[in-house]
Amino acid sequence: MVKPILQVKNVVKRFGGIIAVNNISFDVREGEIMGLIGPNGAGKTTLFNCITGIYMPEEGKVYFMGEDITGLPPHKIALKGIARTWQKTRPFKKMTVLEAVTVGALLRTSNVDKAMRKAEEVLKFIGFPKEKINALGKDITLMDHKMVDLARAIATEPKLLLLDEVAAGLRPHEMDRLAEVLRKINSEKGITMIVVEHVMRFVMGLSGRIVVMHEGQKIAEGRPEEIANDPKVIEAYLGTKPV
């Protein structure tokens, strides 16, 4: 049994009367790519925000490598080794691609030159086109933004990477390229991942295990093929069959 790198235990997050995340628990094993799926408004992003310290969960605990990280501010959680990307990319528009990734790399060193070399390395690793690394954030495409977001996060040398709808808005061939990059990051850098996704084809092919959320609750957990045939999951996505 591999030790869990992340343990989410009975996490609850409410917004007024709405329970966005309702008593969610799951473990993430070291080295795996775990999918987290669910229809719109299932609470996936809220759960991410609870793990990364943007929200303070009302109840429950989050453990990272055996340590309680519940309620720590985001920058401390990043320092411990959890990085994330954003559903809607958050680019540094007036910085060049290289500078933006350097910002990430500066978490582990104070030397700008070293960080910049590290950033170049990371960009090369994920296959970012070399001729675009001096382009400003405002001048690049959505796919480039996703890659920069990813590179920025990897440059912080995380042990766990949370990807929030990284494939949203991409064309099919771009998705395939992205999936390939993610697999490479996982296998070569040994970074554990949680992939939140809407695009079924993408997440089914990528993850070894999937957790399904619906209306704030966990309704299923298992291998992709089990999930695909789970009646509760089908109901959540497609509604019940009319009698």
Next chain:
Amino acid sequence: MNAGMKKYLIVIAVLAIALAMVPFALGFNQYYILLAATSLIFAVFVVAWNIIGGYAGQLDLAPIAYVGVGGIVAAQLLKYYGITPWIGMFIGAGASMLLAAAIGYPTFRFGIKEVWYALLTSSLVVILNNIAHLPQFLGSLDHYLPAKTGWYYLIFPDYQNLYYIIVALLIATILINLKISNSKMGYYLRAIREDELAAEALGIDVRKYKLMALITYAGIMGFSGYLYIVLQGTYSYHTFDSPTSLTIAIMGIIGGLGSIAGAFTSAVFLKTVEEYLRSTIGATIPGLYLLIYGILLIVVGIFKPEGIAALFNWIKKKMGFENRGM
């Protein structure tokens, strides 16, 4: 230090030599040297403002608060205790930094930003103006520096010496900016300006870095305060002047946020125009320069949000500097 940094140092050296020759070019006309010194002290202010306003992206409208506190502390120390401004300016800078810490800590702790930060800082100037007006502090009178001259007082019968001191201060301020811009702090501040939440998720202690930027900027402002008072001739509660405070921020915006060259050019150009207008038609149409600032701000906002810096970026590209978003 990389090759790019060396190029910048050469540019700064050329600038220093050029500025050193200005009094000769002006034929030691005292009035013009006073104007040049006034322009340059505003360049110091705007370049220092660039740290909080340009890099960190916080619309700070209280520059004159820190100038005033630092300057008045140094001036009072000289006037009542005979302490030389060589020491007083450091104490003044310390006082401004303490004020900045007292304002910045709760402000950043509670996440006050954007318009709210601008409102809060602009009211700081008004509050200080009112406090200084109290009889326990400066009262309603104008205060004069001791009627003495010499290096001990940093007051001189003519303006050349003061001009050269301000040039030195400007070069130092530019170097501090350049140092910050090329360091971890500079990268972090720009990331905060671009997207606070994304910056925080990359492990940046946003509060800490904003506070560091604010205190550094306040320190330079406070240090320069005494020289500003010497140029003005007097100090009083009027030193905490809201339009002047706004002017510094406006110059920074017109120059282009985060650009040292833009900040410098904008301050020198606008201040010179302002003084020229004041001396020629200031009596018939007072405050015309404010109208011009307003128009420029609109023009820059519509056509070139990057400000004067856009021009420099174009020149830098031609000269083969790397694109580093500075």
